[in-house]
Amino acid sequence: MRRRLVVTGALIVLAVVVSMVITSSVRNGVAMAITIAVAILTVAGVTLPGLRDSYPVLFRAGVTLLVVDAGLFATYFFPSFTNYNLAIGAAMAITLLGLSFLTGASGQISLGNGAFMGVGAMIVAIWANHHATTPIVITLLITVAVGALVGLLLGLPATRLRGPYLAGMTLAFAVAFPAIVDQFFSWTGGDAGLQLPTAVTPPRWLTGLFSSHASTLTVSSMWLADITIVATGIAFFFMANLFASRIGRAMRLVRDNDVAAELVGVSLPRTRVIAFMVSAAYAALGGGLWTLINNSVTPPTFSLALSITILSLMVIGGIGTIPGALIGGCIYAYSTNVITWFTSHTGINSEGNLASQLPGIIFGGLLIVTMLFAPMGLTGAFKHLWARRRSHVVP
């Protein structure tokens, strides 16, 4: 019964989509046809009975593919500024997921993930300036590796730390980041930062999929959004499996009761260092994507304030949850627009001090309110509402 419903639904979606493709044939139809076909196949695959319980990895892969596919499809229709927002938000979501994993799975907190983003952002820019021909995938992989390495270096004492020490140490790292950038001035260009030597464009074998009718700007923003969405999909898929894996379970045990974890043979140092490294690597990936999206990097962006914004987004979305990271990314992508709208409708001088400080006031205030009254964030609140609704239906 349920399966038939799903099939009917898929057919309706197919019909709608096909008519959309025909009507909007200004943009390239081949790519759309591919995304639609992939979507339908995945829906069919994911809804196979028993798949979720017997092959959870396949199920997760299917869901990820579906979401990524929908995202790619959407970028064909969005104007370039929406694609830009989408890409920025998706890159932020990757960073948030890393921090979420660290906090939700090991009970530690980092105030330096903005600086780790900065590390990733600098690495991409430096690498691109020295080896302009490297494919993006390789550059991003190098960035992730360097991020993990820096995380390992800083995480070494984390193995023995409890309580606020890690937070304080990462705060010191965030404060030290500008000095680190300045120290390697000849590589990093100091506060002025670096430009990428060339704009990021789709490789030749893919250009056919991107409409040749569209302007360069449109194609470029679409391509960047697509790269970011695919990277986000991979990052989320990997993390979903890590959460469910042996390491993920060990980490939750460490968070809830580290003594019990030690007693059942979980190595605390190893678990904590892995959590810290993963979070640093994710932040570096997010920062690296930011450089690609903006085509440049300015180190002052990666201040302590950014680290704290990351923390607020993670807490508001929901600590240690995958939807929480996505929600946080969406909030970040649209926060500037919402704040601009807010200032223009409340008559606050948009050039004044108050307007420039609104993000800090709002994010900081939300951080406090969320932690005091809804520590599980929006995801937790939704879950709570959902559970209440269900309990009303079946008393």
Place this chain on the structure above:
Amino acid sequence: MDAFLTSRIMSDILEGLTNGMIYGLVALSLVLIWRSTGILNFAQGAMAMFSTYVGMIVFAHDFGYWPLVGIAVFVGFAMGGVTERVLVRKLYGKPEINPIVVMVGFLIVLEAVAAAIWSTSPRGIPSPFSPIDWQLGGHPVALSAFSSYEIGTALVVMTAVAVLFRFTKLGLQLRASALSPEVSRLLGVRVSRMLTLGWILSTGVGTVSAVLVASNFFTGLTPQLMDGVFAFGFIAAAVGGLDSPVGAIASGVTIGIILQFVGDYVNSNAIILTALIILIVSLMLRPNGIFTRSAARRV
């Protein structure tokens, strides 16, 4: 002797001592709260910065320097008490990241509000003391009226805190409620009042440090003034041991002097890097701090 006093090494030591006293004050302020409530106050620097700005309002009306200091410290006391009652009270007994997150949120709100009201451009607070180094036989000693004022004030505050804790009944109650809240409560100590008092004391000490930093002719008061100072203060407190006031002050001074040498002989970027390395290494070797006796963790 004169040549030694004006030598490069001696001036580094003196300048380092001046900075180190400030770090020691910040570290002491962190330790006071940590000992009584087990919370690391990440908003400490921002709260101190904010109180100094409020004192600045008085200063702007030509009331002079000392009323500024008085008002700032008074606002610091009040802020500590109100924060403990309103924000922190809800966080006792929660997972350890909750207070960290709330205090970090408070930090960013305070900095943003201060920047919204008073803008981010630095404001000078001319202290009555000259920042020009004293001369000895035609060469400058790295000590001025202002830096001796800094060192002297820090010493006075530290001594006052020590006297309060060692020799007064109130200090005994404060120590008792930090050590064992349940027993103290049974013996008639108003533990909840002692917790508030701990916060009041700590933010008072913190505010003194912010006033000293802001009165410096070369820095002035900005909303982000205390970010760096807080980082150094935290490093000092963590290296010395968050439980140990003496350790906090001693490591604050030591770190101040070491960093002055690094800044002089390497470069200014190396200062915070060295501080970070000191923190990492000392946490690896002695996670509980140099000055605390390692205690077995109870389950």
